[in-house]
Amino acid sequence: EDQVTQSPEALRLQEGESSSLNCSYTVSGLRGLFWYRQDPGKGPEFLFTLYSAGEEKEKERLKATLTKKESFLHITAPKPEDSATYLCAVCYNNNDMRFGAGTRLTVKP
Amino acid sequence: DTGVSQDPRHKITKRGQNVTFRCDPISEHNRLYWYRQTLGQGPEFLTYFQNEAQLEKSRLLSDRFSAERPKGSFSTLEIQRTEQGDSAMYLCASSLIDTQYFGPGTRLTVL
Numbered sequence: 750e751d752q753v754t755q756s757p758e759a760l761r762l763q764e765g766e767s768s769s770l771n772c773s774y775t776v777s778g779l780r781g782l783f784w785y786r787q788d789p790g791k792g793p794e795f796l797f798t799l800y801s802a803g804e805e806k807e808k809e810r811l812k813a814t815l816t817k818k819e820s821f822l823h824i825t826a827p828k829p830e831d832s833a834t835y836l837c838a839v840c841y842n843n844n845d846m847r848f849g850a851g852t853r854l855t856v857k858p
Numbered sequence: 859d860t861g862v863s864q865d866p867r868h869k870i871t872k873r874g875q876n877v878t879f880r881c882d883p884i885s886e887h888n889r890l891y892w893y894r895q896t897l898g899q900g901p902e903f904l905t906y907f908q909n910e911a912q913l914e915k916s917r918l919l920s921d922r923f924s925a926e927r928p929k930g931s932f933s934t935l936e937i938q939r940t941e942q943g944d945s946a947m948y949l950c951a952s953s954l955i956d957t958q959y960f961g962p963g964t965r966l967t968v969l
Contacts, residue, residue: 753900781956792862792949792960793901836900840956844914846891848900 751776755837755849762856765826770852772837773819780844782820784813785836787851793836796822827856860884862961864950870967871940878936879964883952890933891958892925893949894918901949907933940968 756771774782781800785793797806799815806813810831812823822835834851841847863882871877883890888909893901904923906914909930919925922940927933937944945968951958 792963798957850900
């Protein structure tokens, strides 16, 4: 069965404490993997698209990487404003899109 | 603002009533998607348009749900005879190729 699993479900960090979020997937015909940030009560905000294993993308304190089975979102020296839910989604087959349940990140000052 | 817009942002209705939501995509985007999101979950795909053609519908989209995209511009999602289980955030997204950009969502509460 096609699945996207994110871990951990929730993560609490101190400001400046770097960590990684995981997104593992079991789909056939991956066309792309997407990371989004979602603040409470708002729509997801696009962060990155990754297309092939080995690819990396960076934006400010965030770096996304992709392997054949999973993706990581690395957060370096996070700040309280990085607190949000981070969603991973995979596009596969003929434009099918499946989201994970997200990782709820809290960064304490 | 050239992002995806949705209207209304919030809707409270009584069970059994019909509701309609509107989505205006980014102007040059030919693909438009509807999702439903409940608390603590990721968005679930409902339906997808390329221009004015509805190309795919999820099994989640029961016969009480209908979506249209006349002339390939804005889209509407209608829910007939609403049920309490329809309470959720309804998200619209648009894309040119593959990366989808989301609107702010419409929060539906069915009493």
